[in-house]
Amino acid sequence: MGTESKYFIPLSEEQTQVNSYSYEIGDEFFESLEDAEIKRGKASVKLTCRKDSSSFALHFSIDGMVYIPCDRCLDDMEQPISTEGKLIVRFGEEQETEDEDTIFLPESEKGIDVQWNIYEFIALAIPLRHVHPDGLCNQEMAAKFASIVVGGEEDPAHEGGQTEKPTDPRWDVLKKIKK
Ligand SMILES: [Zn+2]
Numbered sequence: 794m795g796t797e798s799k800y801f802i803p804l805s806e807e808q809t810q811v812n813s814y815s816y817e818i819g820d821e822f823f824e825s826l827e828d829a830e831i832k833r834g835k836a837s838v839k840l841t842c843r844k845d846s847s848s849f850a851l852h853f854s855i856d857g858m859v860y861i862p863c864d865r866c867l868d869d870m871e872q873p874i875s876t877e878g879k880l881i882v883r884f885g886e887e888q889e890t891e892d893e894d895t896i897f898l899p900e901s902e903k904g905i906d907v908q909w910n911i912y913e914f915i916a917l918a919i920p921l922r923h924v925h926p927d928g929l930c931n932q933e934m935a936a937k938f939a940s941i942v943v944g945g946e947e948d949p950a951h952e953g954g955q956t957e958k959p960t961d962p963r964w965d966v967l968k969k970i971k972k
Pocket residue numbers: 863864865866867868870924925929930931
């Protein structure tokens with residue numbers, strides 16, 4: 794990647810102080826990444842770069858939100874993101890290391906483009922299950938999914954294709970209780 798990227802962090806052996814960077818990222822940040830599954834969002838990214846004896850320590854602090862499909866109804870929902878991340882960058886041949894955050898760069902490189910790293914920290918911060926707050930789902934879709942999940946013990950009345958309205962499985966449970 795070229796040095797023209799706005800997310801390019803120059804790394805120099807001569808660096809003495811801690812360098813700070815900050816970014817306000819928006820939809821274009823996600824759109825410019827071809828492989829990104831997340832397409833929309835916004836966040837403030839603060840980044841510090843400190844040179845240690847033989848490496849550079851990058852620390853990221855990210856606060857914002859992304860739009861991703863809800864697990865329950867598939868409509869987009871706002872997922873708040875608040876996360877931190879770190880990277881250790883070393884120049885030279887790749888070596889075995891216990892620290893999986895370590896990136897090795899060829900000596901010829903002048904720095905590192907961290908756009909994809911920022912994206913990854915955001916993606917990793919999304920909880921495994923993410924749904925709208927109760928009551929805010931697309932009701933029609935949520936009901937459809939619920940009826941698919943129930944499956945198996947279908948009401949025979951549905952078989953004729955007369956019923957278009959998906960049934961809420963909770964009503965079925967209620968009906969059973971009443972009997
Ligand atoms: Zn939803």
